[in-house]
Amino acid sequence: MGRRVGDFAGMQTNITHTPWRVLALLCLVYFLVILDAAIVRLALPSIDLALGLSPASQTWVANAYMLSFGTLLLLGGRLADLLGRKRILLVGVGVFTLASLACGLASSGAMLIGARAVQGLGAAAMTPAALSILMRTFPEGAERNRAIGAWGATGGMAATAAWIIGGPLIDGPGWQWVFWINIPVGLAIGALALGLLSESRDAAATRSFDVAGVVSVTAALVALVYALVEAPTAGWASTQTVALLALSLALFGAFAAVERRATAPLVPRRIAASRTLLAANLGLGLTAASIYGMAFIISLYGQEVLGYSALKFGVGAVVLPFGVALGAGIGQALVTRRGPRAVSAAGIAGLAVGFVLLARLPVHGSYVADLLPGSASHSVSRSRRTRWRPWPVSRAATRDSRRD
């Protein structure tokens, strides 16, 4: 990561070093929060051995973090702009670090799931605060685009680095260290943030928070995921499952109604109304559903069916970052020649091919013959995101606002 920033600094000789140090710090923040969404999957079999988790609880250990992070993030961004970006970043890092300590100390599935949700809360404060600081540190134009590019690439790296960092920790000192490794990193981020960053806030913005919007959309998603996760136990057509799905739908309706009337809606109207942005984000959500779901299941397959250790499985997954890099290269070449839509289509096809191959995983399979082709197809496809995420979306925003 440091090398990456160094490369950029070399290209931009006309600026001082500090902004790039700030960027390195912000990328570290993002690396940490994305790493934590991914690394826990590899640890689940070991955590299961220690705490005795039901399949539903295993899913929640992964999902509690993603749900609280994903749903509270927009509110976190607003808080950062109004109350001070540095302050919210530091609060977020503090919460995240303490919750990481609690995750490793957990003696039951419920405790761990609770601590994971709090960790996600910390991530929901840190991430948008860091992004907002990035926006203020880098002036509009090429520099900012490069900074956002580096930020996005860091997230992509973190997701695959999780396989490599996780294995030795889980098989060595134990699953707790998957969480405790965040403590020194969190402390370092806190110390660097105090030294490098200056406080800033948005004085002109109206001091209003769309609490009703956050509550309704969070409740809607929790109800939906709860219905799905508990369905095998409760029954797919059971009263519980049907009632929860209906409740979720009603809450989504309430969210839409709240957003229409709010003075400061969670998603500003001009953004909510952009079809391009909606399509890009739905595509991103579906890609994430594919990739996160795939990673969760192949980790289960590797460790429970093939009987690999976390280390062996993680080392096997070392090829995935190379797949991502390869895909990034192909994507880059394709996008200039064929345009972003062709690259999107190729990425989507790659995901589908990956699933077709993975749907045939046998009981006595091997990593190279069975797991590798499908997951490699996945990894090449996912790199499209690192390109696709910042550029066409921000370009789409530009296009939309020009048209208006």
Add this chain to the structure above:
Amino acid sequence: MATLAGVASRDAGLASGLNNTFEQVGGAIGTALMATIATTRTDDLLHAGAGHLVAIDRGIQLSFATAIAFPVLGLIVSLFLLRKPRPARAVEPLVATPSATTYAE
């Protein structure tokens, strides 16, 4: 031109935040769906008397087969929602609200 660029770059931050939201929420829903499909199938097979490993493996196979729906839906979304200029017209009256000017730096 400067104002337009200002709006756009301000939106780049928001858009990136929104990306994170969709990524995490999409990831959570995808994980929940795939895990739950695998578990349902595995439980059914275990009840029917299948061996432990075979039951887990068949559950995993079914979850991957079902997950093909995600990229297929992605393709449909990009085909129908990303159709170029025309849809933007519907956006115009909505965007001309005060919020658009407040955000212009």
